[in-house]
Amino acid sequence: MFMTTNALVLREVRYKEADRILTLLTSTEGKISVKARGALRKGSRMSAATQQLTYSELTLFGNRGKWTVNEAVIKEPFTGLREDIENFALGCYFAECLESLSVEDQPDAALLQLGLNSLYALSNKLYSPEQIKAAFELRLMCIAGYEPELKSCPACGSTEPEQPILKLSGGYVCCRRCDDGKGEYARLCPDSLRALRYIASAPAKQLFSFRLSDEALLRLGSAAERYLLTHTERQFQTLNYWKNIRIK
Numbered sequence: 001m002f003m004t005t006n007a008l009v010l011r012e013v014r015y016k017e018a019d020r021i022l023t024l025l026t027s028t029e030g031k032i033s034v035k036a037r038g039a040l041r042k043g044s045r046m047s048a049a050t051q052q053l054t055y056s057e058l059t060l061f062g063n064r065g066k067w068t069v070n071e072a073v074i075k076e077p078f079t080g081l082r083e084d085i086e087n088f089a090l091g092c093y094f095a096e097c098l099e100s101l102s103v104e105d106q107p108d109a110a111l112l113q114l115g116l117n118s119l120y121a122l123s124n125k126l127y128s129p130e131q132i133k134a135a136f137e138l139r140l141m142c143i144a145g146y147e148p149e150l151k152s153c154p155a156c157g158s159t160e161p162e163q164p165i166l167k168l169s170g171g172y173v174c175c176r177r178c179d180d181g182k183g184e185y186a187r188l189c190p191d192s193l194r195a196l197r198y199i200a201s202a203p204a205k206q207l208f209s210f211r212l213s214d215e216a217l218l219r220l221g222s223a224a225e226r227y228l229l230t231h232t233e234r235q236f237q238t239l240n241y242w243k244n245i246r247i248k
């Protein structure tokens with residue numbers, strides 16, 4: 001049985017001499033694993049279209065639940081990422097997050113769109129990497145069902161919490177003085193809280209269109225990253241790698 005689908009290549013692993021095993025986020029099947037035979041052979045037409053962080057139209061052949069790539073045509077190569085090692089590394093972190101938070105055989109249009117928009121913004125340097133990363137992380141958590149409660153402090157009801165903090169495992173914002181002392185929190189400020197609210201509710205295409213001072217962006221970035229790490233309960237090698245190459 002043949003199937004055509006649009007797919008973002010999240011991961012590629014070399015298999016045997018010239019094959020690739022791909023982890024894909026597809027428009028029709030959600031996350032799936034496929035084999036691309038001969039993709040690493042010299043002159044293979046499939047080679048470029050099955051590279052990590054490429055968005056392609058793939059024709060797949062399925063047999064007993066296993067998929068093989070029959071044809072592959074690039075839709076968006078994200079060329080800018082391949083010319084900038086830091087942004088490529090950050091793109092790989094986005095891919096690892098998408099792999100971790102997507103479900104096999106369950107298509108999720110919002111998740112795929114978030115991945116594509118974030119890689120596009122990064123590839124074309126439309127915003128700073130820190131801004132794209134923070135927006136990606138928080139929006140991803142919202143789509144995956146971990147949207148934090150950002151409207152008001154649950155203790156005093158204030159919609160503008162005093163010295164606001166984001167309770168990480170609790171998943172809500174409150175005033176620092178109203179904190180119950182249970183669990184870790186990330187410190188916010190009025191501007192970074194406003195940005196968090198914006199990211200949670202903005203239309204997909206305007207997700208990154210907010211402005212923050214460097215200080216507020218640092219707070220937002222730290223809160224978004226720690227929130228994601230708390231709820232996924234894991235480490236991301238690609239995140240550590242990105243941080244390492246940035247320091248040097």
Ligand SMILES: [Zn+2]
Pocket residue numbers: 153154155156157158161162174175178
């Ligand atoms: Zn309060």
